[in-house]
Amino acid sequence: MADPSSYRPKPGQIPDSPGVYKFRDEHRRVIYVGKAKSLRQRLANYFQPLASLHPRTATMVTTAASVEWTVVSTEVEALQLEYSWIKEFDPRFNVKYRDDKSYPYLAVTLNEEFPRVQVMRGHKKKGVRYFGPYAHAWAIRETVDLMLRVFPVRTCSAGVFRNAASAGRPCLLGYIGKCSAPCVGRVTPVEHRELAEEFCDFMAGRTGTYLRRLEKQMMLAAEDMEYEKAARLRDDIGALRKAMEKSAVVLADATDADLIALAEDELEAAVQIFHVRGGRVRGQRGWVTDKVEAVDTAGLVEHALQQLYGEESGDAVPKEVLVPALPEDAGAVTAWLSGRRGSNVSLRVPQRGDKKDLMETVARNAQQALVLHKTKRASDLTTRSRALEEIAEALDLDSAPLRIECFDISHLQGEDVVASMVVFEDGLPRKSEYRRFQIKSFEGQDDVRSMHEVISRRFKRYLAEKEKTGEWVDGELPEGTPEDDGRPKRFAYPPQLVVVDGGQPQVAAARRALDELGIDDIAVCGLAKRLEEVWLPDDDDPVVLPRTSEGLYLLQRVRDTAHDFAIRYQRSKRHKRIRTSPLDAIPGLGETRKQALIKHFGSVKRLRQATIEQICEVPGMGRKTAEAVAVALAQAAPAAPAVNTATGEIMEDDGGTTA
Numbered sequence: 001m002a003d004p005s006s007y008r009p010k011p012g013q014i015p016d017s018p019g020v021y022k023f024r025d026e027h028r029r030v031i032y033v034g035k036a037k038s039l040r041q042r043l044a045n046y047f048q049p050l051a052s053l054h055p056r057t058a059t060m061v062t063t064a065a066s067v068e069w070t071v072v073s074t075e076v077e078a079l080q081l082e083y084s085w086i087k088e089f090d091p092r093f094n095v096k097y098r099d100d101k102s103y104p105y106l107a108v109t110l111n112e113e114f115p116r117v118q119v120m121r122g123h124k125k126k127g128v129r130y131f132g133p134y135a136h137a138w139a140i141r142e143t144v145d146l147m148l149r150v151f152p153v154r155t156c157s158a159g160v161f162r163n164a165a166s167a168g169r170p171c172l173l174g175y176i177g178k179c180s181a182p183c184v185g186r187v188t189p190v191e192h193r194e195l196a197e198e199f200c201d202f203m204a205g206r207t208g209t210y211l212r213r214l215e216k217q218m219m220l221a222a223e224d225m226e227y228e229k230a231a232r233l234r235d236d237i238g239a240l241r242k243a244m245e246k247s248a249v250v251l252a253d254a255t256d257a258d259l260i261a262l263a264e265d266e267l268e269a270a271v272q273i274f275h276v277r278g279g280r281v282r283g284q285r286g287w288v289t290d291k292v293e294a295v296d297t298a299g300l301v302e303h304a305l306q307q308l309y310g311e312e313s314g315d316a317v318p319k320e321v322l323v324p325a326l327p328e329d330a331g332a333v334t335a336w337l338s339g340r341r342g343s344n345v346s347l348r349v350p351q352r353g354d355k356k357d358l359m360e361t362v363a364r365n366a367q368q369a370l371v372l373h374k375t376k377r378a379s380d381l382t383t384r385s386r387a388l389e390e391i392a393e394a395l396d397l398d399s400a401p402l403r404i405e406c407f408d409i410s411h412l413q414g415e416d417v418v419a420s421m422v423v424f425e426d427g428l429p430r431k432s433e434y435r436r437f438q439i440k441s442f443e444g445q446d447d448v449r450s451m452h453e454v455i456s457r458r459f460k461r462y463l464a465e466k467e468k469t470g471e472w473v474d475g476e477l478p479e480g481t482p483e484d485d486g487r488p489k490r491f492a493y494p495p496q497l498v499v500v501d502g503g504q505p506q507v508a509a510a511r512r513a514l515d516e517l518g519i520d521d522i523a524v525c526g527l528a529k530r531l532e533e534v535w536l537p538d539d540d541d542p543v544v545l546p547r548t549s550e551g552l553y554l555l556q557r558v559r560d561t562a563h564d565f566a567i568r569y570q571r572s573k574r575h576k577r578i579r580t581s582p583l584d585a586i587p588g589l590g591e592t593r594k595q596a597l598i599k600h601f602g603s604v605k606r607l608r609q610a611t612i613e614q615i616c617e618v619p620g621m622g623r624k625t626a627e628a629v630a631v632a633l634a635q636a637a638p639a640a641p642a643v644n645t646a647t648g649e650i651m652e653d654d655g656g657t658t659a
Contacts, residue, residue, distance in 0.1 A: 004061045008047045014040040019071040020081045022089070023064035030089035032060050032293070035078040037329065039069050054294035060093045075332035076339070083306045093293050095269075095303045105132040105283075106140045108153070108200055113189055114161070114182045115196035116154050117144055123311075130316065131203045132283040133275070146239045148178040150214070151199040154192065155179065202240070204277060204315075211240060255279045257320035257355070260308075261362035262300055263370040267291055270370035271304045274362050277318075286366070288373045302327035305347075309340055317341035322350050322359055383550055384427030390551030391497070394543050395536065397523055401497035402426055406558045407454055407510070408501035410566035414445035416573045419454040420566035423495070424558050436569045448505045455498070455513035462494055463517060494522060501559050503528040503542075504535050511537035527559045586625075586632045593620050597629070608633040 019039040023032040036042030046067075050058045072078045086094050107120035111127025119137050124130060134140050144155065154161065156171060156179070164170055164183040174181035182192040202210055214237050221230035259274045268290055275283040287304075295303070301323045309317050317340045326349060327333045337345040350356040388400035404424045411417040423433040437457065439450050498514075500506045507526035514522060525543075526535040532552065533542035545552035582604065583594045600618045601607040607615070607629070615626035 004047050004050075004064070007064070007066045009043070009067065014043050014069065015071055016040040017071050018073070018075050018078045019069050020078050020085065021067060021069040022085065022091075023060065023093075024066045024068070025063055026065040030085070030091050031063060032091050032093040033082055033085045033089065035075075035082040037075060039071070043067065043069070056093075056291070057294045060293065063093075075329050076335045079306070079329070079332050079336050083310045086306075087310070095289055095291065095293055095295055095300065104134050104137040104140055105130045106134065106144065106203065107131075108196055108203075110193075110196065110200075114154050114192050116156070117148075117196075117199065118155060124316075129200050131200075131277070133285050134283055145178075146242055147199065147202070148173070149239045150210070150236045151195050151202065152178055152180040153196050153199050154182060156183075203282075211237060214240070255320070256315075256318040257322055258308075258318050259322045259350075259355075259359055259362045260301065260304055261324055261359060261366045262297060262304075263363065263366040264291070264297065264300065265370070268370065268374070269300050270366045270373060271300070272362050272366040272369060273304075273308065274358065274365075275318075276358075284365075286369050288369065297325045298327050301325055302329075302333060305333060305337070309337060313340050314342060317345060319344075320346045320348075322348065322355055324359070324363070325349065384554070387427055387550035387554040390545070390549055391555065394534065394545055394551060395497070395523055395525055397496070399496070401495070401523070403493065403495040404497045404499060404558055405458075405495040406499040406501065406562040407451065407458075408559070408562040408566040409439075409447045409450045409454070410563075410570040411445060412570065412574060414443075416570050417443075417445070417450060418566060418570045418573060419450060420562050420569060421454070421458060422558065422562045422565055424554075424561075427554060429561060434565060436565070438573075447502065448509045451500055451502070451506045452509040452513045455500075455510045456517065459494075459514060459517050459519055463519075494519075496523065498522055498524045499555060499558055499562075500524070500526045501529075501563055502526050503533070507535045507537055525555075527555050529559075532556065582633055583629070586628050589625060589629065593618075593625070596620060604633070 016038050018035075018037055020033065020035045021039060021043060022030050025031050034042070046053075046057065046061050050062070053061070070081065072081060085091075104119050104121050105124075107118055108129040108131075109116045109118070109127070110129055111125070119140050120128070120130070132140070148155070152173075155173065156164070160171060161183050164174075164181075168184060170179065170181035170184050170186070173179035174184070174186070180187045180192055180195060182189065187195070198210070214233055218230050218233035218237065221227075221233060255276060256278070257276045259276065261272050263270045263272075268288060270286065270288045272286045273284065274281055275285075291300075305321070305323075305327070317337055319341075321337065326347065330347060334345060334347045337347060350359050385400075388402070391397070392400045402425060406422050406424075407419060409417065409419050417439040419437040419439065421435040421437070423430045435458070437454050439453060441453050442449060498510060500510050503526055507524060510526075511524050514520070514524065524537055527533075528535060528542070531542075532547075533544060534552075534555065535542050545555075583589060583597065596618055597607055597615070598604070601610060610630075612623065612626045612630050615621055615629055616623055621629075
């Protein structure tokens with residue numbers, strides 16, 4: 001624990017201007033990022049007597065070992081830089097809202113020649129128009145199915161589109177009128193893009209124009225006694241109205257706003273967002289976070305706005321953002337939002353009317369989300385804590401192993417030997433730190449030797465990262481060592497416990513690898529599958545945990561996760577190896593001529609049976625190259641027939657092997 005006075009800047013050293021500051025720990029990792037109108041006044045608050053600080057702030061300043069700052073011109077620049085650094089360094093003491101799921105969006109790919117309507121998740125792409133987020137993907141599909149009657153936009157994948165174009169026949173949706181079939185030229189690219197843009201306009205809330213136009217067309221068709229056309233238009237109007245009913249009108253027509261509400265206690269906060277477009281609720285999402293820093297409601301709102309709109313631009317930032325409390329630098333935040341949108345954004349607290357009523361509804365959703373989260377977490381946290389305590393007691397550890405790493409070896413009859421490393425922190429998987437290894441030092445099957453290699457490689461990387469931080473020389477960087485930039489590093493953090501999938505031999509190999517590197521402060525154990533026994537180095541008898549033990553259950557989960565991760569990697573390598581062709585090894589034979597050979601003969605099997613004269617008939621193939629192909633295929637022994645494990649069918653080499 002550091003004394004804040006040991007790294008407190010000297011009087012007059014801190015500028016009295018806007019800026020962003022970073023606290024770093026003894027390993028140079030960034031642990032907190034903040035911004036201020038006046039760096040001098042803000043940073044002075046952190047160096048008060050510890051008794052007068054908020055407990056979370058006191059924990060942060062005693063964990064830190066240094067502070068540094070960057071001066072900017074305006075508060076808006078400070079807000080942008082703070083967001084960028086929080087995203088880049090992932091500081092442990094900053095509030096970070098994390099979604100518990102990936103929300104689906106209705107997306108229109110306007111960046112394609114023939115725009116496609118589809119469900120999309122994950123990062124947003126440039127040139128794609130998004131609507132949502134929706135709670136469920138099926139809700140999007142129901143809405144799209146209703147709207148395709150009026151806006152028959154393409155919904156098929158690129159592969160289906162190409163197949164229909166080459167065959168000259170549209171898919172089923174084209175036959176039943178729910179696709180304009182641009183694949184076969186029923187509409188031009190310009191006409192299809194107009195359809196897609198009208199679809200987007202309707203989804204954006206401009207519904208009245210299209211309904212009035214369809215009603216007028218229906219009346220004209222009825223007057224002209226075109227009753228079938230009038231009936232079809234009537235059904236189209238009904239479909240659009242049904243699609244509109246799926247999102248209730250909550251505000252005046254053409255209102256675009258996001259409403260953000262919070263529910264919080266001393267330890268956690270839940271945020272709920274309602275996305276209102278065209279006066280209708282088009283999407284809803286929510287986050288829960290730990291309050292790892294001393295922050296009030298206004299601060300939580302500011303963090304939520306940063307993370308909600310930090311990657312957005314244009315219409316994704318609405319004209320109006322309604323919040324329960326204004327951030328401390330409301331003017332700077334408003335200017336930042338306006339910059340993201342490209343036009344003025346109103347940030348305010350609703351005081352009366354429909355918007356205040358809707359805000360109360362959003363707040364009730366946030367409160368319910370927090371209660372549900374705390375109910376689930378109370379059970380989970382208690383169970384995880386008990387599991388870690390049981391493991392520490394069974395293995396005679398000084399403290400609970402908050403970071404556990406597990407290693408497993410996978411191969412198929414000694415080929416494609418790989419290893420996996422999975423990480424559990426506080427009893428939960430940390431997937432971003434999973435790693436995969438290829439065994440490089442030898443060939444063949446030797447699980448013990450493989451385990452020794454993987455453990456050695458992993459902890460050599462740890463020692464290298466440790467040396468970069470200067471931990472070898474009492475916190476002072478060795479001469480010539482580049483200063484650490486504070487970003488999270490691969491292999492930078494050591495576990496308290498290493499678990500290997502196996503028994504005594506694998507455990508001994510792991511312990512030997514650590515001893516050779518001079519690492520003696522990391523515990524090692526193995527979990528054998530047969531009897532679920534826990535093996536320790538140098539012990540002849542295993543540790544047997546009760547079958548109902550939460551500690552055993554956690555170790556099993558860690559081991560099984562590593563096993564599954566290793567098998568997936570091994571299968572992917574094997575699949576890539578199997579899919580290679582004997583033609584790949586022929587020097588001078590490029591991709592174009594390989595494809596020409598396969599297209600001419602139909603498969604490698606038939607090509608192997610061809611004569612040199614027949615190979616020479618392929619365009620671009622000279623006799624010398626044809627002889628090289630014949631020799632290579634003759635020397636390559638045919639592989640054993642592949643078997644479809646789902647059906648038992650033997651898959652002949654008549655086209656499955658591609659060049």
